[in-house]
Amino acid sequence: MEKYDIVIIGGGPAGLAAAVSARESGIGSVLVLERDKELGGILNQCIHNGFGLHTFREELTGPEYAGRFIEKAEELGIACKLDTMVLEISPGKIVTAVNREDGLFELQAKAVILAMGCRERARGALNIPGFRPAGIYSAGTAQKLVNMEGFLPGREAVILGSGDIGLIMARRMTLEGATVKAVAELMPYSGGLKRNIVQCLEDFGIPLKLSHTVIDIKGKERLEGVTLAEVDGRGKPVPGTEEYYPCDTLLLSVGLIPENEISGKMGVELNPVTAGPKVNESFETNIKGVFACGNVLHVHDLVDFVSEEAAAAGKNAAAYVKRESAEDTAEKDVWDAAGREVPVKPGEGVKYTVPERINAAHMGEKLTLRFRVDGVYRDCYVSVWFDGERVIRRKRQAVAPGEMEGILLDRELLLRYPGLDAIRVAIEPG
Amino acid sequence: MEIKKLICINCPMGCPLTVEMEESKVIRVSGNTCKRGEDYARREVTAPARTVATTVKVVNGKAGRVSVKTREDIPKEKVLACVKALKDVQMEAPVCIGDLVAADIAGTGVDVVATGNVGEL
Numbered sequence: 001m002e003k004y005d006i007v008i009i010g011g012g013p014a015g016l017a018a019a020v021s022a023r024e025s026g027i028g029s030v031l032v033l034e035r036d037k038e039l040g041g042i043l044n045q046c047i048h049n050g051f052g053l054h055t056f057r058e059e060l061t062g063p064e065y066a067g068r069f070i071e072k073a074e075e076l077g078i079a080c081k082l083d084t085m086v087l088e089i090s091p092g093k094i095v096t097a098v099n100r101e102d103g104l105f106e107l108q109a110k111a112v113i114l115a116m117g118c119r120e121r122a123r124g125a126l127n128i129p130g131f132r133p134a135g136i137y138s139a140g141t142a143q144k145l146v147n148m149e150g151f152l153p154g155r156e157a158v159i160l161g162s163g164d165i166g167l168i169m170a171r172r173m174t175l176e177g178a179t180v181k182a183v184a185e186l187m188p189y190s191g192g193l194k195r196n197i198v199q200c201l202e203d204f205g206i207p208l209k210l211s212h213t214v215i216d217i218k219g220k221e222r223l224e225g226v227t228l229a230e231v232d233g234r235g236k237p238v239p240g241t242e243e244y245y246p247c248d249t250l251l252l253s254v255g256l257i258p259e260n261e262i263s264g265k266m267g268v269e270l271n272p273v274t275a276g277p278k279v280n281e282s283f284e285t286n287i288k289g290v291f292a293c294g295n296v297l298h299v300h301d302l303v304d305f306v307s308e309e310a311a312a313a314g315k316n317a318a319a320y321v322k323r324e325s326a327e328d329t330a331e332k333d334v335w336d337a338a339g340r341e342v343p344v345k346p347g348e349g350v351k352y353t354v355p356e357r358i359n360a361a362h363m364g365e366k367l368t369l370r371f372r373v374d375g376v377y378r379d380c381y382v383s384v385w386f387d388g389e390r391v392i393r394r395k396r397q398a399v400a401p402g403e404m405e406g407i408l409l410d411r412e413l414l415l416r417y418p419g420l421d422a423i424r425v426a427i428e429p430g
Numbered sequence: 431m432e433i434k435k436l437i438c439i440n441c442p443m444g445c446p447l448t449v450e451m452e453e454s455k456v457i458r459v460s461g462n463t464c465k466r467g468e469d470y471a472r473r474e475v476t477a478p479a480r481t482v483a484t485t486v487k488v489v490n491g492k493a494g495r496v497s498v499k500t501r502e503d504i505p506k507e508k509v510l511a512c513v514k515a516l517k518d519v520q521m522e523a524p525v526c527i528g529d530l531v532a533a534d535i536a537g538t539g540v541d542v543v544a545t546g547n548v549g550e551l
Contacts, residue, residue: 150495
């Protein structure tokens with residue numbers, strides 16, 4: 001069986017940044033396993049610009065952003081296997097994978113970094129009544145057809161869901177000559193960036209119908225039209241508000257789900273809110289030496305944050321391998337004995353946090369605690385509580401569920417509370 | 431006096447901006463919370479500009495299309511003309527990130543460059 005220090009599952013932005021960082025931290029034996037025929041992941045089909053403002057201080061398109069990391073990985077001579085599907089990982093870190101060249105094979109890893117990304121929620125999860133005609137696509141599938149294959153999925157479209165992919169596809173379909181009749185959003189606010197609402201919808205006069213959903217699908221072989229209706233505060237359609245839109249295409253942009261089948265099967269504990277692994281300050285899961293980063297951990301809106309998080313995961317995995325492989329176990333013993341993990345709990349207005357356990361003795365000087373809020377709040381404060389004491393209070397003019405938030409924690413601050421039982425993050429009114 | 435209403439795109443606040451204009455000159459911007467909002471409003475009502483990203487056909491390549499973008503923003507009203515002008519443009523593989531796809535697209539003075547790599551077949 002071939003042996004590697006670090007095996008990374010997935011060659012998208014998270015996998016690439018983790019690989020580069022692990023290599024730069026002095027680990028030579030790194031392997032990236034990617035199921036697609038090229039590296040870069042979903043960035044390759046995100047041809048619009050707006051990526052990289054944090055990382056490179058310039059606006060890049062998705063393929064350009066991926067290109068920077070692919071180039072770096074090549075320079076560093078990082079090994080990759082493309083067209084390779086990972087089937088299983090054992091708790092002992094034996095990775096079982098398959099491809100056309102090697103057939104079915106196993107690898108022994110000292111550390112594993114999970115970077116499989118996420119997939120789109122499909123129609124089946126929405127329970128929209130009606131037949132199952134052709135012409136209903138997830139927004140990402142349509143994006144791949146238009147941007148990579150050069151096919152336009154239809155001429156007249158309605159889009160359900162106003163997340164960024166839905167908005168971006170409204171513009172893309174319009175530029176390619178299709179008519180986008182409406183974007184319907186179940187919630188009273190859009191989950192997409194303001195910039196995309198203005199530049200993808202308003203620029204082309206596409207109506208955004210908030211608090212609306214698709215209640216019926218017409219057409220047996222090919223989609224003929226959809227019925228939209230307004231919904232009440234509990235998401236139930238309001239009778240009398242139905243409107244019929246003839247169309248041949250319905251795009252669904254209704255959420256992303258981290259792909260954790262392999263993680264779950266190997267015994268990685270998952271957070272039911274994020275559907276991603278529960279990790280500590282080192283991005284390590286409950287299984288020692290198994291790390292997670294990027295959209296498989298929690299769905300991001302900015303790839304820059306994915307790269308940042310993955311670089312940390314790669315660095316920590318490298319440190320783990322060095323500690324575990326050293327003949328002299330002194331460093332490992334000190335590490336294992338140092339400090340203890342304190343749980344981080346989502347308080348009022350906060351849906352989840354990543355990480356959800358912090359051992360101050362194992363963290364760097366600073367750590368960004370990332371989280372999402374459960375609604376739109378204006379003129380509020382993000383507060384961090386150490387047990388009954390509020391230790392951080394930062395003003396925010398506005399927070400929304402569509403934009404991931406973060407707050408910086410200092411190791412020094414944490415070390416001053418040795419008896420700490422729990423850390424809580426909450427949104428408090430101004 | 432003409433009044434234009436915009437939503438600021440700079441942050442999640444999404445401030446509702448009101449721009450008062452006289453003979454296509456901005457008199458006053460209100461509704462913004464910060465300076466960025468005012469700058470955005472002034473630009474957006476006098477000279478709105480956008481980066482255009484699309485794809486063009488590739489011949490003899492490992493992929494049939496390559497992604498491209500305008501190197502800089504172009505005037506908003508030229509966006510559709512730009513996409514139209516690129517409809518019949520064809521690149522010969524190999525194509526690399528940064529390769530010139532079309533110069534001075536739709537009379538904007540801005541070049542269109544490749545944003546992806548496509549190897550030879």
